[in-house]
Amino acid sequence: MRDLGTGFRYLLRGQRWVARHGKQYGFGLIPGLITLVLYVAALVGLALWGEDFVSWSTPFADDWSSPWQGLFRGFLTAVLFALGLLLSVITFTAVTLLIGQPFYENLSEKVDRDVSPDGTAPESGLPLWRELWISGRDSLRIVLRAALWGVLLFALGFIPVVGQTAVPVIGVFVTGFFLTEELTAVALQRRRVELRDRLAVLRSRKSLIWGFGAPLAAAFLVPFVAVFLMPGAVAGATLMARELMGRRRRRRGTGKAPPRSGTGPSTPARPAFEDEARSGPKRGSGAAGPGTGPQGTPPRRRVPTNPPSPPPRPSKSPAPAR
Incomplete structure (x- = not known):
């Protein structure tokens, strides 16, 4: 429970940081707005032509009687739109981070420099094209895993009672974990932490990750909110990544003092x-x-x-004979 509160405080700290740095907040809104336009266009197209797609993909229902054909295809159309909406929530962050890689990279670096005692920030040393390739590759892996979870949770949602009570709560926590994984990737990639190591670090502090990501996932369900929360979410994820990496180094025996809970990174x-x-x-x-x-x-x-050894004693010579 303590880690849940600590994760939520990191989310609030990130929002406060961008509120104090209005220029960085304005630049951070640009990728979210671009992604929002693309997703809205996709959902509008799905709403307009989703019924035609369902009719084309279910030719076996052409000969059904009047009420059953409409009910069946209408149900599939609603399911298709709901699934598209769920996937858009899960993948919004990954696509936004991919589009806004230079924006959020700069934002994360500014946060590192602002809170670092010596005013420095870790650098990957990789060219921009290489960073974009790694970010795109890792984002695709995360999106595929998130899509599998989304399909599974969507199917479990049809279970009576459980599908309407427990499954939505589980979905918020699962989505929150993937959101945090994508957001912390901005700061951890600059530290040359690979995807497998990032997952190991995040899984070691699941309560902290859920405290950060679950409220963010619930807020992202509200239309347009994700756009305005993304810059602060990147800043908060950077602050949290500093703590996670600090604990990892201490476990490996670097001799760093443990940070206080919720206070951010410790001084070396x-x-x-x-x-x-x-x-x-x-x-x-x-x-x-x-x-x-x-x-x-x-x-x-x-x-x-x-x-x-002591020096040898001089030998006594015999007395001369008289």
């Missing part, structure tokens, strides 16, 4: 020699002064492991 740990210089010499290090040990006691004399 000081090197050991810097800490020693700040805190002074350690006990028993012999650096308190010459001729002293811990707490001012005389130091112990070190005994060499291989002491030198």
